[in-house]
Amino acid sequence: MTISSQRSRYPNWFLLPTILVFGFLFVIPTLTSFYYSLTDWNINRRVITFIGFDNFIELFSDIKFRATLGNTLTYAFSVTFTRNFLGLLLAILLNIATLRGKNLFRTIIFLPYVIAPVVIGYLFTAIYNPSQGILNQSLRTIGLAFLAKDWLNDPNIALFSTIMTDVWRTTGFSMVIYLAGLQAIPQELYESAAIDGANGVRRLAHITLPLLAPSITINVVLALIGTMKVFVMILVLTNGGPGYATEVMNTYIMSTFSLGLYGSGTAANIILSLLIITIGLPVLLLLRRREVEL
């Protein structure tokens, strides 16, 4: 029996329930949201009027929205780069066969990822407290009082503080994916390279990184998409403040919807979706092409 005849034993209508559920709960709402973004739909209007691209024009002329876009991109690229760099580093370290207690370290590093972001947000609100927080208290204790800051209320560093919190939370997840990738690399390749006289750096550059390319792809793409959609962490830590220093797309969208400006909020949501596609898709294609080349 050929593979194709095996597949034909499952009729296409098996797909129908999935298509229906997906269609009603995702496709139709997504398509209608495109329409609503072109209307003046708000909490006070009983009749919805088509207004073309007015919502989009209004959004891009809004200083706050432009600041929000900038913050979202800064947040997304910073967290993606840092958590992948640290995740890879930790994965390589914790993949050393002779390292004692590596399972314990892996568990400890992965642990923050299983804690709800809202809990982490509250936890770090306490940690970052300028007078009583453990971070500033520790810095003062070890003689680094000059480094003690008002981490969440100083507009110059508030975004950095939220980025670091998310890096702390998600590095373990990246590390686990890299670990899985590392463990799939055949040891014979390293042995062969060692016989050929390759040092650690060359083995990393010519064996580890090329064979980790699929893990890098999945980690980078997931991180980029996830961080562009960041919401809870920012809401709990800073609520977008001080001022607009940490306002991101989803907190902006939430406040627009809360004001009852549904058309405008939907338009902002469409922009976020397009942003994710515009950035996520080329990155994915680039990394996949690189996988093939390597």
Added chain:
Amino acid sequence: MKKLISLLLVLVIAFAVFAAPSAEVGPKKPSSLTVVVPNTTILDPLEKIFAKYTAEVGIKVEIQALPAGEEYGRLLQTRFATKDYPDLFTMDPGTKQYTKFGVDRLLEMTGDPLFDNVLEASLDFQRYQGKLYGAPWGGTGTYGVYYNKDVFAAIGAKPPVHYADFLSILRRAKAAGYIPVYEASKTEWPLQVFSLIAWPTFVDPAIGDEGVQRLEVNELQLNQIPALRDVFSRYVSLRDAGLFQSGYQAGTYEEQMELLATGKVAVAFQISNFIPSLMAKFGQDYVSEKIGWFPLPSDTDQGIAMLTPAHQILVPRDGKNTDWAMDLVRFMTKSENQAIYFDYNAGIPVYKGVEKELLPYEMDVLAFDQAGKAKINVQNRLSSSFTDFPKILQNMLITGDVNTALNLMDENYRRTGKARALPGF
């Protein structure tokens, strides 16, 4: 015969069903009602009033306290949008609350007997197109500059006679080691107070009632009012002069209360609800003795006091128990229950027959009012809103950019008016 017996039986059953006791006729009595209030509300008087209501009527009343400030309105709007109506809720004064939720979504109360007991003047800012949608709740209050009398005594200061005097007092307080002004920047909503109390003193004289009316119909833009730009500049200059507490971006309402009451802070720009919160913590005698009030002075005199009308109780028109909700509103606004409210709260009563001994600062407010030197909060004179105002001011204090703040304020005001389909927007 058989048919006749059957017919009689049907008639007897029908009579038994429709001739039930009168108490059972009308809307079905719910087992409980839900009342939503901001979480800055002092709950003791409400709990007492609702316990009385439960004892008399047999309906339990559940209080839901939601985060105060702009978030409160937003959460309620979201509940309206999802048809998750509370039975009734308290709200800031003014007709803009009606336009915020939509007048066709609120129960009209015009002509209800409860208004027979209300002082007519207090309804002036509550009628929208001649109709009433809210029952006054609480008393007339004031926003203003609250000061610690001990601190003022220590630096030899009295309530300022003009703005330069006010600045001089703040500088003397700083020189003496006190925090001149504590701003609750982290809490956000208190940041609005300076601009709002400055409006009657600086903006109203410049644009007059006619100017406010032009704002109401969108014939005047907020960013075209030089006096408002001047108010924002004065606010930023307080920051620039180092007259706020250090690390003011982390300032909270709770700390502001604590430090003002304990004599670490000279002044705080606050609303009158500040006083009952202080009284709950430090006692009425202590607060009466230690805390004073004055309006923001002008360049030439003591300035104009800013009054806030009583809050209001609103009932969603499509709520499940509107008749019983109105029954509770009437109960809450009875004179004896208003008296319970004022056992715990500040303000000047708006219901007839409610006796209350005014606090010293309320006497001062009354003196300004009687001298014709008081104006109602501009927010309560307009049907659109200064949306996102605290965030705009928070950002202005970070950047010092007055023009951007004014433009954002104006943009949001007109955007909100347009969204509410107000005439002229």
